[in-house]
Amino acid sequence: MKKIGIIGLGKFLPKKVLTNADLEKMVDTSDEWITTRTGIKKRRLVAKGEATSDLAVKAAEEALKDAKLKPLDIDLIIVATITPDMPFPATACFVQEKLGAKNAVSFDISAACAGFLYALTIAQQFIARGNYRNALVIGAEVLSSVTDWQDRNTCVLFGDGAGAAVLSEVKSGGILSTYLGTDGSKTGLLFIPGGGSRNPVSRESMSHRMHYIKMQGNELFKLAVTIMASAAQTALKAANLECKDIDLVIPHQANMRIIMAMAKKLGLPKEKIYLNIDRYGNMSSASTVTALCEAVKEGRIQKGDIVLLDAFGAGLVWGACVIKW
Numbered sequence: 001m002k003k004i005g006i007i008g009l010g011k012f013l014p015k016k017v018l019t020n021a022d023l024e025k026m027v028d029t030s031d032e033w034i035t036t037r038t039g040i041k042k043r044r045l046v047a048k049g050e051a052t053s054d055l056a057v058k059a060a061e062e063a064l065k066d067a068k069l070k071p072l073d074i075d076l077i078i079v080a081t082i083t084p085d086m087p088f089p090a091t092a093c094f095v096q097e098k099l100g101a102k103n104a105v106s107f108d109i110s111a112a113c114a115g116f117l118y119a120l121t122i123a124q125q126f127i128a129r130g131n132y133r134n135a136l137v138i139g140a141e142v143l144s145s146v147t148d149w150q151d152r153n154t155c156v157l158f159g160d161g162a163g164a165a166v167l168s169e170v171k172s173g174g175i176l177s178t179y180l181g182t183d184g185s186k187t188g189l190l191f192i193p194g195g196g197s198r199n200p201v202s203r204e205s206m207s208h209r210m211h212y213i214k215m216q217g218n219e220l221f222k223l224a225v226t227i228m229a230s231a232a233q234t235a236l237k238a239a240n241l242e243c244k245d246i247d248l249v250i251p252h253q254a255n256m257r258i259i260m261a262m263a264k265k266l267g268l269p270k271e272k273i274y275l276n277i278d279r280y281g282n283m284s285s286a287s288t289v290t291a292l293c294e295a296v297k298e299g300r301i302q303k304g305d306i307v308l309l310d311a312f313g314a315g316l317v318w319g320a321c322v323i324k325w
């Protein structure tokens with residue numbers, strides 16, 4: 001069995017910073033409420049005209065440099081996103097063109113906050129079967145484009161950004177296990193009702209603000225804690241490992257309290273959890289990969305370490321992956 005691993009990582013966060021103090025001027029909220037309920041202090045937002053593929057390309061260029069590969073070495077690009085540049089063509093096609101990665105089969109997948117883990121799993125299968133050699137797996141979002149800036153329940157949570165990983169065959173370590181799950185009975189907990197074939201854009205859909213994120217936060221919170229903890233256990237079991245073997249967890253960054261409750265369920269100390277939610281908020285498919293990139297660059301992950309990626313999002317969808325670094 002081939003060993004497949006991550007050989008390069010990159011990220012890109014747009015320049016503009018929106019702080020909790022800025023949000024206090026926009027909706028009825030406070031820095032104290034946002035910090036204690038979510039752990040978020042600020043988030044990044046794109047400039048006017050900046051789209052998901054623009055962020056994705058910058059993250060991908062950094063990942064390619066880190067992997068010491070050229071765009072033409074890449075034969076597969078998967079972009080995980082719920083905020084594509086356009087309904088079609090796929091954002092991955094724009095990325096392929098801007099990168100000059102002419103040899104890469106390129107497509108998008110939509111799996112919300114678990115998108116990076118879904119894309120990673122797909123790329124791993126292709127490389128293991130020998131279909132492709134080097135894959136670029138990107139999580140990229142411009143969530144500010146679907147955020148209702150009049151809704152305090154959601155607008156404090158989200159941010160824009162992108163992360164990218166290069167996957168190839170490796171000599172040692174690599175992905176030890178992956179686990180994905182879906183529960184389509186709970187689509188109504190987190191969704192954007194307008195703009196698709198169910199409710200195409202119309203004057204009515206616009207006036208009902210149907211093109212923005214709708215969320216039942218409370219219900220999601222409870223499910224996220226239980227599902228992320230059990231996904232972690234399933235992926236660890238598949239890798240013949242236990243919680244005590246983990247050196248670092250890279251969780252999806254939706255809410256600090258969700259992450260800490262999950263860690264408590266798994267019996268993991270705070271020191272083994274990587275957090276960047278305070279700086280960026282929830283960037284959906286970009287969260288996990290960006291956090292992984294930062295953890296590696298900060299030296300929090302060393303060769304031989306066992307790393308657990310764990311994510312949960314709209315769908316519901318979830319995924320966990322154990323990697324030996």
Ligand code: ACO
Nearest residue numbers: 029033112113152153156217218220221254255284313314
């Ligand atoms: N500022 C001040 N008050 C607020 C704000 C705000 N920004 N937002 C909500 N409130 C109020 C509510 O109106 C409510 O007031 P009420 O009691 O008078 O009705 C009160 O605060 C409590 O609201 P809750 O929703 O019960 O607060 P909770 O502690 O659950 O926190 C939160 C809300 C942060 C949204 C939390 O439920 C959460 O993080 N949920 C999970 C989100 C998530 O995981 N999303 C999935 C991933 S995202 C993806 O896939 C794209």
